[in-house]
Amino acid sequence: MSGPRYRFAPSPTGFFHVGGARTALWNWALANSQGGTFVLRIEDTDEARNRPEWTQGIIDALAWIGIHSDDPHFEGPYFQSHYAEQHVAAAQRLFEAGHAYYCDMTAADIEARNKAEGTQGYQGWSRDRGLGPGPGHVLRFKVPAGSTVVHDLVRGDVVFDNALIEDFVLLRGNGSPMFLLANVVDDMAMEISHVVRAEEHLPNTPKQQLIWQALGHEPPVWAHVPVLVNEARKKLSKRRDKVALEMYRDEGYLADAMSNYLMTLGWAPKGGVEIQPWQQMQADFRLEDVNHSSAFFDLKKLAAFNGEYIRALSPEEFLEACRPWLFAPDAPFPADRFDEQTFLAMAPVIQPRATTLAEAPGVVDFLFLESPLFTDDALAKASAAPSAIDVLRDTVAAFEALGEWSAETLKTAFEGVAAAHELKPGKAQTPVRVAVTGRTVGPPLFESLQFLGRDETLRRLRVLEGLIG
């Protein structure tokens, strides 16, 4: 695969973040629409915080939203930790070429010196001391005078005064490479042409660009996209906010809904229609059109997208999508009482009532339960009307007399009962609905009764009759 090379370089320090997912999606769209490559690099060099299981989590999460490692546009995963030798070698070259120098000052030394001189940060104190490598010696980059201009596809040119960039650390006192260096060396080795990442990296960029140049290479095309924020407009954090992609997957959000929603955070498809097939968004996405300000990750809007996607499913697709919740240990009914044909037939009335797949089984639980689960509230409402007991009794009689047992005949029969009590069917329905479903709200009543069957319907009606009579 020739063409531009994009990359996504997460560090496996926890569950996969929705913000990372959006960045990955944008990189993926770009690589695909331009006949380029999406390189996945796991930046696992922070030993204290990395755990191998998180890496698989990232790969699985990417696959869930459509970024599959077996796609020809996908390359990797590479592991940064495997390239430590190259990082150190690059540092060595930088040192030999005079772009870096060793320093033996500890954090405490630096603090003391700053205090004494009334300064802040690291002031290049060891630049001319001619120190060599040694235990506890860090290698620092010698930031040149002048200024650094970062050409950014979403933000335009950003100018940094080099005098304000301190001589940052390339190699730790124990000889291990730092992120800034490793990241650049890897991008160089993997021939990355475009670095599209979150805005929090923008302050790092002049430093990285300086490393690229000192190593004799042209820097890549940069693009810093806005961060995702919470209701307090703070950057989404793993601690505070619900950001794990897998959590949304487990709650029954559809991958397509999630990726569609994520795409529209900070960018909008042409034509004013937000819900778009992936192929279309992929073709339309341009970094130049990305918004400059941070975007709020809105659960309500995500839910709305999800509802739309659920409603667009065929009954068969819906059933397949619901399976994990239908047969989960905490499903609302025992697996052996579940009936696929009934669920399939009811799907069109379940879909508009479920915001997430996880909610779907609960919409029709009464069909697969031995007896409905009454809530106190429903019971109270069922018996609230003085006519409730009579309606129940008359309904039993009317249903018993029915020849054909169908939604249509049930409806007609019940309308007769309601009319006899001078009630609107909707009003009269409450005790019947509660008797059969345990709740006051739910899917259309007569369709439900059709599937519940004559015997069970009548049994439930009589049970409630006894309960409130």
Added chain:
RNA sequence: GCCCCCAUCGUCUAGUGGCCUAGGACACCACCCUUUCAAGGUGGCGGCACGGGUUCGAAUCCCGUUGGGGGUGCCA
């Protein structure tokens, strides 16, 4: 503190000097449809942060103010 980024309805956005009386979506409200609840339909509420310029004309360009955010590690 210092550096950088940003600023259109509550939220996500359209808008690249006249087509803007600022459009759409989510949320909210009302009505319609209706066997409950949803879904759907119709309508409504609601915004260019502020102050200066530039221009015949500014949401759009410039400057400042204010407000938000990000970064300031021998984390990534």
